Amino acid sequence: MDFGLTDDQRDIQRTARDLLAERATFARVREHAEAGTTDAVLWRELCELGWPGIAISEENGGQGLGTIELSILCEELGRTLAPVPFLASAMAACVIEQAGSPEQRERWLPGLASGETIGALAGAVDGTAELVIGGAEARVIVLVEDDGSGRLLAADDAEVTRVAAIDPTRSAARVSASDGAGEALEDGCPGLGRALVAVSSELVGVCDRALEMTLAYVKDRKQFGVPVGAYQAVSHRCAQMLLDTEKARSTTAFAAWSADANPEGLAEAAAMAKAAASDAGREVTASAIQAHGGIGFTWEADVHWLFKRAQLDAVLLGGSGRHRARVAAILADRIGASTAA
Amino acid sequence: MDLTFSPQETAFRDELRAWLADNQPGEKPPADAGEDAQFAYRREWQRRLYDAGWAAPAWPTEYGGRGASQSESAIYFEELGRARVPFAANTLGLLLGGPTLMVWGTPEQKERYLPPILSGEEIWCQGFSEPDAGSDLASLKTRAVKDGDEWVVTGQKVWTSGAQYSKWCMLVARTDSEVAKHKGLSYFLMDMEQEAVQIRPLRQITGEAEFNELFIEEARIPDANMVGGVGNGWKVALTTLMNERAGLGFALQIRLRQLLDDIIAAAAEKGLLENPLYADKLAELHVRCESIRLLAWKGLTDAERYGQPGPEGSLVKWLWSDTNQRATQLAVDVIGPEALVTGTGWSYELLRARGNTIEGGTTEVLKNIVAERVLGLPRLKVSA
Numbered sequence: 001m002d003f004g005l006t007d008d009q010r011d012i013q014r015t016a017r018d019l020l021a022e023r024a025t026f027a028r029v030r031e032h033a034e035a036g037t038t039d040a041v042l043w044r045e046l047c048e049l050g051w052p053g054i055a056i057s058e059e060n061g062g063q064g065l066g067t068i069e070l071s072i073l074c075e076e077l078g079r080t081l082a083p084v085p086f087l088a089s090a091m092a093a094c095v096i097e098q099a100g101s102p103e104q105r106e107r108w109l110p111g112l113a114s115g116e117t118i119g120a121l122a123g124a125v126d127g128t129a130e131l132v133i134g135g136a137e138a139r140v141i142v143l144v145e146d147d148g149s150g151r152l153l154a155a156d157d158a159e160v161t162r163v164a165a166i167d168p169t170r171s172a173a174r175v176s177a178s179d180g181a182g183e184a185l186e187d188g189c190p191g192l193g194r195a196l197v198a199v200s201s202e203l204v205g206v207c208d209r210a211l212e213m214t215l216a217y218v219k220d221r222k223q224f225g226v227p228v229g230a231y232q233a234v235s236h237r238c239a240q241m242l243l244d245t246e247k248a249r250s251t252t253a254f255a256a257w258s259a260d261a262n263p264e265g266l267a268e269a270a271a272m273a274k275a276a277a278s279d280a281g282r283e284v285t286a287s288a289i290q291a292h293g294g295i296g297f298t299w300e301a302d303v304h305w306l307f308k309r310a311q312l313d314a315v316l317l318g319g320s321g322r323h324r325a326r327v328a329a330i331l332a333d334r335i336g337a338s339t340a341a
Numbered sequence: 342m343d344l345t346f347s348p349q350e351t352a353f354r355d356e357l358r359a360w361l362a363d364n365q366p367g368e369k370p371p372a373d374a375g376e377d378a379q380f381a382y383r384r385e386w387q388r389r390l391y392d393a394g395w396a397a398p399a400w401p402t403e404y405g406g407r408g409a410s411q412s413e414s415a416i417y418f419e420e421l422g423r424a425r426v427p428f429a430a431n432t433l434g435l436l437l438g439g440p441t442l443m444v445w446g447t448p449e450q451k452e453r454y455l456p457p458i459l460s461g462e463e464i465w466c467q468g469f470s471e472p473d474a475g476s477d478l479a480s481l482k483t484r485a486v487k488d489g490d491e492w493v494v495t496g497q498k499v500w501t502s503g504a505q506y507s508k509w510c511m512l513v514a515r516t517d518s519e520v521a522k523h524k525g526l527s528y529f530l531m532d533m534e535q536e537a538v539q540i541r542p543l544r545q546i547t548g549e550a551e552f553n554e555l556f557i558e559e560a561r562i563p564d565a566n567m568v569g570g571v572g573n574g575w576k577v578a579l580t581t582l583m584n585e586r587a588g589l590g591f592a593l594q595i596r597l598r599q600l601l602d603d604i605i606a607a608a609a610e611k612g613l614l615e616n617p618l619y620a621d622k623l624a625e626l627h628v629r630c631e632s633i634r635l636l637a638w639k640g641l642t643d644a645e646r647y648g649q650p651g652p653e654g655s656l657v658k659w660l661w662s663d664t665n666q667r668a669t670q671l672a673v674d675v676i677g678p679e680a681l682v683t684g685t686g687w688s689y690e691l692l693r694a695r696g697n698t699i700e701g702g703t704t705e706v707l708k709n710i711v712a713e714r715v716l717g718l719p720r721l722k723v724s725a
């Protein structure tokens with residue numbers, strides 16, 4: 001067993017971290033969040049580096065790398081809250097590649113891989129998704145219903161209304177499609193598992209950054225003559241943040257590996273990852289605000305951006321409750337199968 | 342990333358699995374058969390393991406082991422857990438005493454003590470904790486005073502598992518009270534077969550007595566039985582403690598897995614997996630259990646490959662103990678009130694699990710360790 005990254009994967013991680021540390025500082029994130037814009041300059045740069053197509057197959061215009069590589073980029077983008085439409089586009093590409101027809105793949109994937117086309121993916125109820133991340137800019141939108149049926153919509157085929165979500169680092173929209181609109185995708189929407197890995201990875205990055213910021217703060221901030229991080233009420237909270245983050249990280253890594261190496265185990269692994277990452281995202285970023293004290297509740301302390309990103313990601317494609325229900329259903333099926341056999 | 346076993350590891354696992362399939366220990370004595378019967382059963386089981394070369398695969402071949410890698414050793418404990426066989430009678434000797442001697446013992450000590458540890462002929466126990474020195478182990482008060490070529494030891498120890506069956510006790514005592522508390526300790530092998538050592542069983546909340554108190558009144562230990570030299574006891578003790586969590590964790594993790602599988606099976610039979618409240622709780626336990634498995638393996642393989650353990654080690658015991666308590670508690674709801682009848686496995690596990698967050702480092706101490714050593718947070722100075 002080896003949980004380590006290959007040299008190439010490590011290079012991708014290091015390059016991404018260095019680049020984003022420079023280009024996606026909190027000052028930049030704040031600027032775009034307050035203006036309600038995405039960072040077009042950064043997005044162009046990421047496109048030139050081939051990021052949007054990292055996990056799209058070469059025949060469809062991508063780099064043909066794996067889910068682990070996609071996961072690495074999502075985590076780094078999550079750490080910095082880069083205001084780019086990467087996650088939404090990548091999730092849409094995951095599903096179109098595996099649940100789309102040859103025509104659909106040919107039509108959409110090259111553009112998604114180059115970044116010229118922006119995509120979005122969201123869970124919908126009867127054709128309506130109330131909050132589609134990246135939806136306002138997307139030219140292609142995938143809507144997935146609770147029963148696993150999916151539809152592919154060109155933006156013109158749907159009613160798209162920009163909405164202001166609490167996380168302004170990415171655009172959001174309400175998307176509604178009439179009954180006959182769009183094209184059907186393969187039943188069960190294969191590719192969703194990889195999309196879940198992508199969003200879980202982003203949540204891991206958000207948690208990691210929230211913990212990092214919190215540690216820096218509680219080591220520095222002094223009350224009663226000592227750093228507040230020396231108090232166990234605070235330090236044990238930080239330890240809990242690490243535990244939650246590592247639970248999310250380990251299950252997400254397992255899901256990413258499953259997507260590439262053990263696809264039959266992906267449905268369960270992805271549900272476990274999203275359940276753990278959704279909970280961790282909420283808990284860890286909430287703890288980060290609490291550990292920052294009064295300053296954590298202010299607009300100028302950047303920790304709230306992490307909380308807001310985590311809130312949107314946690315409900316994206318279903319929250320932890322939904323995914324635990326899925327895990328329970330898989331466990332029940334397994335028991336049923338072994339009893340029948 | 343490759344989350345599968347190597348061909349060599351798979352071969353190791355298959356060989357052990359095949360051996361376990363052919364060599365199940367006999368019928369476990371009934372719960373009310375008493376401590377002695379239980380211990381005899383585990384001693385017999387260790388003899389079987391020993392005869393087949395499976396008592397301590399992680400030991401180097403020169404000491405009678407197989408020189409198994411850390412991963413193979415973890416597989417060993419996973420497989421023992423999976424086969425639901427008991428722990429070997431001399432688990433403390435095999436996991437703690439032997440490896441500590443391999444690091445700190447003299448050639449004579451290794452030659453004298455290692456073989457009977459492996460065979461189970463001489464059982465070992467651990468004399469570290471004291472009534473006033475639990476988490477703060479280095480404040481222990483048991484004294485050892487030099488008298489010719491012997492040490493005279495007086496004090497009290499607690500939580501000593503298997504003391505009544507033991508020949509040797511890994512004893513940490515204060516040999517110098519003038520120096521800083523960590524520096525005045527020495528590590529001894531104390532012969533338990535002497536009048537000066539009195540053993541009193543400590544009945545625990547399960548009703549059984551896994552542990553004992555030791556009352557030591559001028560016990561004599563030859564100088565040759567000191568391990569690691571005078572004043573070096575804290576370092577030697579740390580070697581013992583580091584080994585405490587390594588292997589056993591994998592067996593405990595598999596036992597939790599099996600317990601959870603049993604609970605899930607019982608829930609399925611009662612239709613409770615379709616009940617959203619139960620489904621949610623059981624799925625959460627399943628996610629935690631998988632996360633424990635992944636974190637345990639990640640900690641081990643990262644240390645093995647990259648020489649540097651990540652933060653996982655400190656997290657696994659915390660997460661495992663908390664999850665085991667939740668699982669045994671949920672079991673009562675799934676099974677029903679009959680789970681609380683004395684003598685059932687469910688009631689035993691429920692009660693025994695309360696010890697999990699205390700033994701081998703309380704959860705509170707583990708959080709301190711994570712905060713200070715992993716997260717680098719400052720430590721609050723407590724005035725003595």
